[in-house]
Amino acid sequence: MNNNLSGYLRQDGRKGIRNIIVVAYLVECAHHVSRRIVNLSNQTDVHLIGFPGCYPNEYAFHMMTAICTHPNVGGALLVSLGCESMNRDKLLSLIQQSGRPAELLIIQENGGTLATTSAGVEAVERLRQQVASVTRVPMAINELIIGTICGGSDGTSGISANPAVGRCFDFLVEEGAACIFEETGELIGCETIMADRAITPALGQEIEACVAKAEHYYRVMGFGSFAPGNADGGLTTLEEKSMGAYSKSGSSPISGLIKPGDIPTAGGLYLLDVVPDGEPRFGFPNISDNAEIVELIACGCHLTLFTTGRGSVVGSAVSPVIKVCANPETWRKLSGDMDINAGRILEGEASLDEVGHEIYNKVIDVACGSPSVSEALGHQEFILTYKSFEPIGPGCLPLRVSG
Structure with missing residues (x-):
C-alpha cells in the first residue's frame, strides 16, 4: 500500500x-x-x-x-x-x-x-x-470523504461486497474520515435500526422521516428500488435488498443526515437522502447509478466505492470509482472492469475483515494517485437532472457530544 x-x-x-x-x-x-x-x-x-x-x-x-x-x-x-x-x-x-x-x-x-x-x-x-x-501538500486520512453505492445487485451483494465495504467504512471512520452511504429509497424497512445508531434522538427522528418520505414517493409514483435485474440475479424480496444495501454502512454511529451538495462537517458516518422533497412529481429519485455518484461527488466525495453483483462498467467524471465485485462468477467474466474481488468471501478464500482491509488499502492507493480500473479505462460518466430539495434541519447535523 x-x-x-x-x-x-x-x-x-x-x-x-x-x-x-x-x-x-x-x-x-x-x-x-x-x-x-x-x-x-x-x-x-x-x-x-x-x-x-x-x-x-x-x-x-x-x-x-x-x-x-x-x-x-x-x-x-x-x-x-x-x-x-x-x-x-x-x-x-x-x-x-x-x-x-x-x-x-x-x-x-x-x-x-x-x-x-x-x-x-x-x-x-x-x-x-x-x-x-497548484501546491500539493501532505494530507491525512481524516481529510478524506468517501462515498458508496450499489448497482447491478444480485443475491451475493448483501453477503460479500456490501458488508466488506461496511468494514472498510468502519476502519475509515475510526481514523476520522467522513463516509457517506445512500440511498433512502433502498433502505425502506431499515429506518428503525438506523435511527438507533444515530448520535442524537433528533437525528434518529430525521432519519425515520426521510425514509418515510422515500416510501411515500415510491408508492405514489408506482415504482421501487427492486428492479427486474435484481430478481434475475437471485434477490427475492425488498427486505433482502434493503438489508443488503444497509450492510454497506458498517457499524459506526451515524453522525448526520445530508442532502445532495451538503458537505459533511466532520469525520463520521453520514446518510445521504436523495429522494426529492415535496409532493411526488413525475420522474425518478435517481435515473441511474451515475446520478447517485454525481450526488455523492457534490457532497465532496474524493472517490466512490461501487459494489456490484451482476456487474457494471461505469465510472465517473471528477472523482475515481472503485469497483467491488460481489459475485465470483461475475469477477471471472468482468475482472477487467473490477478493482476488488469480494467474491473470494463466498468461496472461502478470504474473510470480511480481510476484504475490508483490501478495500481500505485500495482507497489509500487511489487517493495517492494510482488510477482505479474505471479511471484507467477512461470512464467519465455524468448525469444531472431536475430535482427539488429543502435545506436540512438542525437535527440533521447535530453537534457532537463529548464522552
Missing part, C-alpha cells in the same frame, strides 16, 4: 486527490460542442460535465457549483449556448471566487460550433497550464 498521501490544496482549505479541468455545458444545446472540446483536448485530466435542462432549477445550479468547486477540480471552462436559464455569470463568479481559474464561452456570441470548439481547446490548455502550479 502507498502511504504517501498528499492533496492539491484549495483556497477553502480542502485538498483534492486529483487536479482536473472540467468542461461544463450549461444546457443540452451546448453538449456537443463541449464534448468536442474535451475530445480534441485529448487529456485524461479534462472531464465533461453538464446540465441539460433549459428551465431554471435551484438544485441544478447548486449541484453545478458544488461540482465545479470540488476539491478534485482545479479549473473550469463553462460552455453556454447563450439563451439558457442557467445563471452563467454567477456560476463563473463563484468558481473564480473559490480561487480556481475559470473561463466562459457563449456559442451564440462566439461564432458557432467550429469557432467555439477551437476557442475551447485553447482555453482548456490555458487552464491546464494555470492549475499545473
Whole structure:
C-alpha cells in the first residue's frame, strides 16, 4: 500500500486527490460542442460535465457549483449556448471566487460550433497550464470523504461486497474520515435500526422521516428500488435488498443526515437522502447509478466505492470509482472492469475483515494517485437532472457530544 498521501490544496482549505479541468455545458444545446472540446483536448485530466435542462432549477445550479468547486477540480471552462436559464455569470463568479481559474464561452456570441470548439481547446490548455502550479501538500486520512453505492445487485451483494465495504467504512471512520452511504429509497424497512445508531434522538427522528418520505414517493409514483435485474440475479424480496444495501454502512454511529451538495462537517458516518422533497412529481429519485455518484461527488466525495453483483462498467467524471465485485462468477467474466474481488468471501478464500482491509488499502492507493480500473479505462460518466430539495434541519447535523 502507498502511504504517501498528499492533496492539491484549495483556497477553502480542502485538498483534492486529483487536479482536473472540467468542461461544463450549461444546457443540452451546448453538449456537443463541449464534448468536442474535451475530445480534441485529448487529456485524461479534462472531464465533461453538464446540465441539460433549459428551465431554471435551484438544485441544478447548486449541484453545478458544488461540482465545479470540488476539491478534485482545479479549473473550469463553462460552455453556454447563450439563451439558457442557467445563471452563467454567477456560476463563473463563484468558481473564480473559490480561487480556481475559470473561463466562459457563449456559442451564440462566439461564432458557432467550429469557432467555439477551437476557442475551447485553447482555453482548456490555458487552464491546464494555470492549475499545473497548484501546491500539493501532505494530507491525512481524516481529510478524506468517501462515498458508496450499489448497482447491478444480485443475491451475493448483501453477503460479500456490501458488508466488506461496511468494514472498510468502519476502519475509515475510526481514523476520522467522513463516509457517506445512500440511498433512502433502498433502505425502506431499515429506518428503525438506523435511527438507533444515530448520535442524537433528533437525528434518529430525521432519519425515520426521510425514509418515510422515500416510501411515500415510491408508492405514489408506482415504482421501487427492486428492479427486474435484481430478481434475475437471485434477490427475492425488498427486505433482502434493503438489508443488503444497509450492510454497506458498517457499524459506526451515524453522525448526520445530508442532502445532495451538503458537505459533511466532520469525520463520521453520514446518510445521504436523495429522494426529492415535496409532493411526488413525475420522474425518478435517481435515473441511474451515475446520478447517485454525481450526488455523492457534490457532497465532496474524493472517490466512490461501487459494489456490484451482476456487474457494471461505469465510472465517473471528477472523482475515481472503485469497483467491488460481489459475485465470483461475475469477477471471472468482468475482472477487467473490477478493482476488488469480494467474491473470494463466498468461496472461502478470504474473510470480511480481510476484504475490508483490501478495500481500505485500495482507497489509500487511489487517493495517492494510482488510477482505479474505471479511471484507467477512461470512464467519465455524468448525469444531472431536475430535482427539488429543502435545506436540512438542525437535527440533521447535530453537534457532537463529548464522552
